[in-house]
Amino acid sequence: MDSVRKTSNSFVSFLHIFIKFLLSCSLSPVFGSAIVLRNSHHRNCRHSLSLRRYLKNFALQLLHKPVMDNIEAKQQRLDNFKIGSLPNVFYIPDFITDADQTLLFNNIYAAPSSKWKLLKNRRLQNWGGVVHEKGLLPQALPPWLTNFTHKISEESGLFPSPINHVLINEYQPNQGIMPHQDGPSYFPVVAILSLGSPVVMDFTPHARLKLDSQVIDKESDGETIEIVKDKWLDDHRPFSIILMPRSLLIFKDNAYSDYLHGIKDCEVHDYDGAVNEAEALKHSESYRHLFGSEDKEETIGKEECKNISRTVNRVSLTCRLVPKVHKNC
Structure with missing residues (x-):
């Protein structure tokens, strides 16, 4: 793989040099005039101009194609990690080691205590600067973060x-957001890197997409329970995602x-019912103490309870891009 990568990099370097040569040629009247037949002054000018245009277009196509091919290749790889019914939610397990x-x-825990901001239900670190309605007052991200934000990008x-803002949230087992x-x-792209305890993240359609609510009667253990079911515009619906340690969620x-x-x-x-429930089942052996054990098994009717016991803290890195950045004076 390393030899293939080196060969590919060498070819790309050669291609860039060749493209620069073509562009310089296409912009040079001397080159254009030197390689056309000199039947007449006007014919030379016409041929020279046509050749320069052709070389310029050809060079730009060569320059553009590898970029587009690279973007398409990345999109195809990312499509392998789509989850749920929405086309814009991606879950990548084991994104980091x-x-x-x-x-x-x-x-994270080597940061000074002053770096932590204590909130009602969690505490956080802010890296990259201060975000307000007019944009970002930037501060450079530390290398130990940029190594991972670059990998994500x-x-x-x-x-x-490049990603220029990271919020690090720490949740105790009984905390959420x-x-x-x-x-x-x-x-409008969010990348969330999860560390520590697994959790379930719930997605709910915005209130503006809600049509109405319907009350449904459901029989359970001889009793009738009323369940309120919401109806949503354009087939939107709530869904949940299990976030395992070392995974990356992008939406x-x-x-x-x-x-x-x-x-x-x-x-x-x-x-x-989580859209990536199979992911939890795949990790259930590794995280048996979190997914329950034989002495903690419960049932609802004839179905086994599917739950995660949060016994350790969860830390998340929410990585985003603030497009509008204030220049430091």
Whole structure:
């Protein structure tokens, strides 16, 4: 693989040099005039101009094609990680290694206590600067963060420029965050890197998409229970995603603008019906103490409870791009 990569890089370098040569030729009247037949002055000028235009267009096509091919290749790879019914939600398990997670933990908890901001239901670190309605007052991200933000940008291909803002949230087992949207200050792509405890993140359509509510009677253990079921515009519907340690969640466009996302503030999360439920089952052996054990099995009717016991803290890195940046004076 390394030899193939080196060969590919050498070819790309050669291609860029060749393109620059063609562009310089296409802009040079001397080159154009030197290679056309000199039957007449007007014919030479006409041929020279046509050749310069041809070379310029050819060079630009060569320059443009590798970029487009690279973008398409990244999109095809990312499409393998689509989950749920929305086309703009991607879940990548094991995006980083155990060693990466340890490195991040070490750097996060090495920060001075003044870096932490204590909120009602979590505490956080703000990296990259202060975001307000007029844009970002920037501060450079530290290298231990840019190593990962660059990996996210490069492998997803969804950010038009480097990620410049990261919020690090720490949640204790009984803490969460209310349903919310990230707002218009950010480019409409969010990448969330999860560390520590697994959790379930719930997505709910925005209130403006709600049509009405319907009360449904359901029989359970000989009793009738009334369940309120909401109806949504354009077939929008709530959904949930299990976020395992070291995974990356990306959502964008209508998943960003039409949905609120949040985490319930409780120690046990139900993942029944989660759009990536198979991911939890795949990890259930590795995280048996979190997904329950034989002495904790419960049933609802004839179905096994599907829940996650949050026994350790969760840390998340919310990586975003603020397009409007104030220049430092």
